[in-house]
Structures are given as structure tokens and as C-alpha cells.
Amino acid sequence: MVASIILLALPASALAAQNQDPDWPCVQRKVPELSLGQIWNGPDLPASAADWSTDPDIPDLVRELAARRVPIPEAEQEIRDFAAALPKDRAQEQLAKLFQGLFDHMNNERAQVMSGIGRYARNQVQLAARLRKEGSEVDALSAKPDADHAEIARLTDRLVFETRIFEERVQSLTYVCEVPTLIEQRLYALAKVIAEEMKEK
Known part of the structure; x- marks a missing residue:
């Protein structure tokens, strides 16, 4: 019984990732960082876009978006409202700063999530x-002629409980693995709206 519990639990974990990084457990391919070229198809960004964090209007908007x-549709409308309120002579620069801010902020957020996934997988x-070791110990104890059946039952119950926790964490990991992709998709959608607004200015 103990052996079957462990055998059922371990393959479900999908910890043997098909990536070069042994700590990466997700089905999704690991891309540690995004590049501007993957996301941005708008006009060339001015050098001043890199100073977005010191602009009085941009950082709070970046965090909100x-x-x-x-919801993405609400965030897209916020971008359009922001662009509509900009003076014509500042629109290009401010929208460029907004995109650069979103890219830097969300790329960093995505990297932090991926680092957390790696730690989760190692745990x-x-x-x-540990489950395999405990399972082997319970099997060895059960094989003894003078085995304490009450102790075996106690250890087995604990192993079943810990295996259930393991499986719940596996399920949670499946959902967490989607987060980097969701961040990337959101960034792409917002970047598209910013590029459209810049082309209209």
C-alpha cells in the first residue's frame, strides 16, 4: 500500500521538466527574460524612455496597469484615456515612457515569479x-516478523497525509506555472494599445 502511494504521487509531480534547467518544473518552456523585440512593434523608443521611473505621472500608472x-480591457482604456489627455508635444515621449515602465516592471515581476517557481520545485x-525514504522505512518495518502493527498504522497514516499535501502542491504548481505566460500576454496586449496611440499622435 505504501509503495503504491509513493508511485502514484511522484509521476504526477511533473518535476522531471523537459528543459535544460533541472529546477524548472513547468510544461511551458523557460524563457528567463523577455526582450523588447518580442513585445514592442511600435516606433523607436527615445532615450528618455529609460527615465520613466523619475516621471511624476508614470510610475503609479505603471503599477496600476x-x-x-x-481586467485587461479596463487597463487598455486607461491607456487610451491617458493618451487623450496628453499635450500633443509630449504625447510620444510620455507614451514611450509608459511602455518602457510597463516592460521593466512586468519583466521584473515575471522573473520574480519564475524564481519562486524554481524554489517551489526544489522543495x-x-x-x-523524503516520502520515498519514509515509504521504504515503513515497508521494511512491515516485513519484520515482530512488527508493531499500531506503529505501522500510525506511520502509514502520516505518510498518506504527507502524500496528500504533496499532491495538492503539485496541483498548485500547475496553476502557478501559468503566471509568467499571463504576465507576458498582458504586457503584449498593453504594448499593442500604446503603440496604436503613438501612431495616432
Whole structure:
């Protein structure tokens, strides 16, 4: 029984990732950082776009637009409203700063999520090894002629409980693995609207 619990739990973890990074457990291919070329198809960005964090209007807007609690259509409309309120002689520069800010902020957020996924996966590997060890110990104990059946039952119950936790964490990891892709998709959608607004100015 114990052996079957471990055998069922471990393959479900999908920890043997098909990537070169052994700590990357997701089905999605690991791309550590995004590049501007992947996301941006608008006009060339001026050098001043890099100074977005010191602009009085941009940082708060970046944080608001990047937040996944804000539906993408609402965020897109916020960008259009922001662009409509800009003086014509400042529109290109401010929109460029907005995109650069979103790119820097969301790329960093995505990297932090991916780092967390790696730590999560390493913890799962360690937990899987401990479950295997405990399972082997319970099997060895059960094989003894003078085995304490009450102790075996207690250890088995604990192993079943820990295996359930392991499987729940596997399920959580499946959802967490989607987050970098969701961030990338959101950034691309917002960048598209900014590029459209810049072309109209």
C-alpha cells in the first residue's frame, strides 16, 4: 500500500521538466527574460524612455496597469484615456515612457515569479525524496516478523497525509506555472494599445 502511494504521487509531480534547467518544473518552456523585440512593434523608443521611473505621472500608472486584478480591457482604456489627455508635444515621449515602465516592471515581476517557481520545485523534489525514504522505512518495518502493527498504522497514516499535501502542491504548481505566460500576454496586449496611440499622435 505504501509503495503504491509513493508511485502514484511522484509521476504526477511533473518535476522531471523537459528543459535544460533541472529546477524548472513547468510544461511551458523557460524563457528567463523577455526582450523588447518580442513585445514592442511600435516606433523607436527615445532615450528618455529609460527615465520613466523619475516621471511624476508614470510610475503609479505603471503599477496600476500591471496589476492583474485590473481586467485587461479596463487597463487598455486607461491607456487610451491617458493618451487623450496628453499635450500633443509630449504625447510620444510620455507614451514611450509608459511602455518602457510597463516592460521593466512586468519583466521584473515575471522573473520574480519564475524564481519562486524554481524554489517551489526544489522543495517538492526534497519532499518527494523524503516520502520515498519514509515509504521504504515503513515497508521494511512491515516485513519484520515482530512488527508493531499500531506503529505501522500510525506511520502509514502520516505518510498518506504527507502524500496528500504533496499532491495538492503539485496541483498548485500547475496553476502557478501559468503566471509568467499571463504576465507576458498582458504586457503584449498593453504594448499593442500604446503603440496604436503613438501612431495616432
